[in-house]
Amino acid sequence: MASAISSETHRAGDYLEVDPGVAIYYEDEGEGPPLVLVPGWTFTTKVFDHQFAAFSESHRVISFDPRSQGRSTVTLEGNNYATQAGDLSKLLDHLDVENPVLLGWSTGSTATWHYVRDHGTSGLVGHVSVDMPPIGMSCDETDWMEGSIEELAGFYQGVQTAQGLRGVIIWYADNVMIEQEMSPELTAWIVEQSLSTPPLMAASLLADACFGNYQNEAVAVDADIPSLFVVAEHWAEAARPYLAEHCPNSRVEVFGGHMMFWEYPERFNAVLAEFLAGVG
Helix, strand or coil, rough: CCCCCCCCCCCCEEEEEECCCEEEEEEEEEEEEEEEEEEECCCHHHHHHHHHHHHHCCCCCEEECCCCCCCCCCCCCCCCCCHHHHHHHHHHHCCCCCCCCEEEECCCCHHHHHHHHHHHCCCCCCCEEECCEECCCCCCCCCEECCHHHHHHHHHCCCHHHHHHHHHHHHHHHHHCCCCCCCCCHHHHHHHHCCCCCCHHHHHHHHHHHHCCCHHHHHHHHHHEEEEEEEEEHHHHHHHHHHHHHHCEEEEEEECCCCCCHCCCHHHHHHHHHHHHHCC
């Protein structure tokens, strides 16, 4: 069943200064084992409304707007996933979070895998990647990857202006993110999520994701801790064999579009709840 726009959701947030003059907005609700939710490219904590509602009674649920996204400081510095992973680390230290499950949606997984690159897996009890391949681009066409050079170059060129960025977000929402028919209200809600990030910063983050390769980190996660991939149907044909080869211990679930956790929250939350019950 398609999700409704959760416009009435209000959570108390706070800010953490991660660099001089740069503060990230975060939300921290509930008690219990920590579940840390990292939004994707240009998005905010609002995309996880259904996960906060479902899990904050049993878990400590934490999310944040990465720098230059949402309510966090827009800055020329650090618009890459190495810095985003560093900001995540500072937030976890600030909140005294121990033994979390990290969940990254889309390029949020790039940040969580970079966190693993920096810190290893020993402090984590689980990892969830929602619809993100570990490889941005690859010369091996059989790899599961974000896109071809031509596709990603077109995407990158499209986000160079405010008008272009808006157009890319609307197209991506309608064709990749959401399976239900797009209403003006839904389009406006998704666009509102993204357009706090100016084109310069959006392009920088996109380029970093396109050229990133986190296969080694995904393999390490697969070997060391419980791992779950939730994959959209549109690229299951590439994802399944890739994950069977490189991440054979990971659980793989396939359904919906890129925002299946928002559009089909009951199904997604059931999968996540079962995964969380088996970690620790």
